[in-house]
Amino acid sequence: MNAFRRISVGNSLFTLFGIVWLIIGCYPVFYILTTSLRSQNGYLLGNPWLPPLHPTLQNYGVVIQSGFVRSFINSAIVSVSTVLLIVAFSLFLSYVVVRTRNPVVKAVFNWFVVGLAIPVQAAIIPVYILITKLGLYDTLLGMILPMVAFALPLSTLILVNFVRDIPNELYEAMGIEGANDFQIVLRLVAPLARPALISVAVYQFVQSWNNFLFPLVLTQSASVRVLPLAIVQFQGEHTMDVPVTMAAVVFSAIPLFLAYIFGGRYLRQGMLAGFGK
Amino acid sequence: MITERLNLSRVLMMLPAVIFFAAFALIPMCVAVYYSGLNWSGVGSATWVGLANWRSMLASGELWHSFWLTIALMFWCWILQNPLGLIIGVFTAGSQRHRAVFGALYFIPLLFSSVAIGVTWSYILNPTFGLMDDLLKALGIGNGFENWLGNPHIALFVVACIISWQYIPFNALLYQSGVRQIPRSLYEAAMIDGAGPIRTFFSITLPQLKYTITTTTVLILTGTLTYFDLIYVVTNGGPGDATQVLAIDMYKQAFTNLNIGAGSVIAVVLAVFGLLLSIITLKFTGFNKMESQMEGV
Incomplete structure (x- = not known):
């Protein structure tokens, strides 16, 4: 029973590690995607950590042009x-x-x-x-x-x-x-x-x-x-x-x-x- | 009975690959040795100066500086990528459903070019509007105005961190396939002996992964030796010459200063370095052993 508990604690810690790496590995990707939908004004004003409140595709228009x-x-x-x-x-x-x-x-x-x-x-x-x-x-x-x-x-x-x-x-x-x-x-x-x-x-x-x-x-x-x-x-x-x-x-x-x-x-x-x- | 002789059709089959490889890879590498003895800007006439470029490069200290930076970058990349790649590989090799999902997400950074990653991270680390300083300030670490890529004392390490962020998923993938090839019976035996997960990791998983460790080590070292794209975008060798590794130094000499001779000296140093690394690793392991690592993905 004791050993079983030890393993499950270890497993949870390991899962926690997995989540931490998920944040480190994928947050920059998330940042790329959400920032690309932000308007230039919104970038400096809004909270850059979160997705934009008013997503826009206008940046892609600029890129294509x-x-x-x-x-x-x-x-x-x-x-x-x-x-x-x-x-x-x-x-x-x-x-x-x-x-x-x-x-x-x-x-x-x-x-x-x-x-x-x-x-x-x-x-x-x-x-x-x-x-x-x-x-x-x-x-x-x-x-x-x-x-x-x-x-x-x-x-x-x-x-x-x-x-x-x-x-x-x-x-x-x-x-x-x-x-x-x-x-x-x-x-x-x-x-x-x-x-x-x-x-x-x-x-x-x-x-x-x-x-x-x-x-x-x-x-x-x-x-x-x-x-x-x-x-x-x-x-x-x-x-x-x-x-x-x-x-x-x-x-x-x-x-x-x-x-x-x-x-x-x-x-x-x-x-x-x-x-x- | 079909022939094993080299007939005309087989010569024709070999020819395209041989011509391309010789003309655009092998011969140019040898020509680089010749160019290292020229005083030449790439256009106009060239003068043969013998070993003069070598002498001035070795005396100036610039080459040595780049050389040691390259070694330091290889060291940091190894330290950062190998242990983390190993742990993540063991994690994603597990059979739990959520680990497979995580594994699929971990791979995503590998879809971006080094240029894209460099541009993104230079924004994240920007001292004026970057997210990193915001985060650290919110956590109460530092003053919130650290210039990560502009501080010559830490720039190389920061670059190593970005490179590692890009390649840890790749190393984890190699480790994941390595772990999946370890026979289940070894783990069952360990469980019967009452070994805990930590003990099992050190006495079974780690020793069984020795070929994978060699493979990732070789790839990290040879990859870092010639790493160019991301450094070019993020710091272009700066601040000052704090991140001017051999590949950047070579590019600047040949294509910015238009000093083909000096650039070729560095190119030859890179080639010799690369060949030595490969010879040493071929002594330790064979390509076939590395090849076997790709099974079981």
Whole structure:
């Protein structure tokens, strides 16, 4: 009886801890959402801890008029193309790595493992010079190319570990049917590796949607500005106007919020697959 | 029997990944070593100056300052993220219904970009209209006018707190999946032996999580080494140079001062640092052991 009481006291304390962390972890999110609905005057007058008495959507109007729709489209183009290229390239590479016995392939794979440790910052200066020389400075493509390159090592490693588990008999069966390498990848490997492909796609989408360093260094015009850059720019112009900036923050996170509501499980699995590199 | 030889179609399959990786990641990293020996603004002509950039960077003290700040930031991030992530992970791994709901809510900060989080926290911590000073004043702590990000003595620690706020949910998620992989029989045995929850935690949960602890440690250290976005937004290295870690220093040298040589010196230091960290951790653990942590989410 005594031990039972001790456990339940411990449990309550643990729940209390959980509630405290819930407040620390989620209050800032709540603050972002409620502040974005506040009018600029209300922000300095009303109690900033509580939701506004007269919520308004006018901040979102300001955000939309300030070119955020353009940035949203740019971010979508960059993220979707980046993810498609990463998934296709790393799927093909991982199939070759798993199914080929060859010293060259082995060496390539080892270089990709080393590549996992390359920090983006270590290469950003030469990448900037290279993109400029290619005439791709200040273009969406100029951001996409290095983003794909830096995402390949991790994506390939995850897929190789997955493709390795596909039993040999299945390849043999397709080989007997006379399927070539491309058919094997598209009809056998891709469907079987679906969970890993989804993880890679989700993780890399979040990474490119939120990427800041490449756009910061490789672009300057408003016409190619992506969302994280747009937020910084916007904050610079509206330093004292907190509600408008918070509306910009919410606006930029809409796709990830929707993804979390409708596919939270995939999102959590995908985030873990990438180890937050 | 299907081939295991490297035929033409397989070469074609490898090529896109290899070309992209070589052209935009591997070769640039090597070129950074070359750039570190140039006197160059990025446009116009460059002069080869050998090790002059290295000598002046090492002598100026700026590089060392950034280096120690980076180490300090890694230390604070580890101390703040690992124990809290562990406790929260154990909490959300429990089977109670409310814990699953909490776990789903804890994840939400991970949906925001570092830029968004940086902007938000700089408002919350603003000394004129921020909420933090209001709160502390209401609680009777401090004078209500603390300039969190403008005080050089605490700015780095405050930045570490914001970074940790962002990433603790991620570490908790890793720990949660680690805890769920611990065999139930170990807990049943402990219960039969009459061990209390604290005892069970220290003699079963903690030792069973050793690979997860290694994984989170590696990720926190390598992640913090190159952490840029949030610091750029929140303090941009300031006040003065109080939060000017290596990544910020590199950016400022190369893209603000247009000193490609000096920026490349820092870039090379970052690369060597990163590679060393990875080699050390690969010695302690294998990637496969880290990989096994993602099961059971």
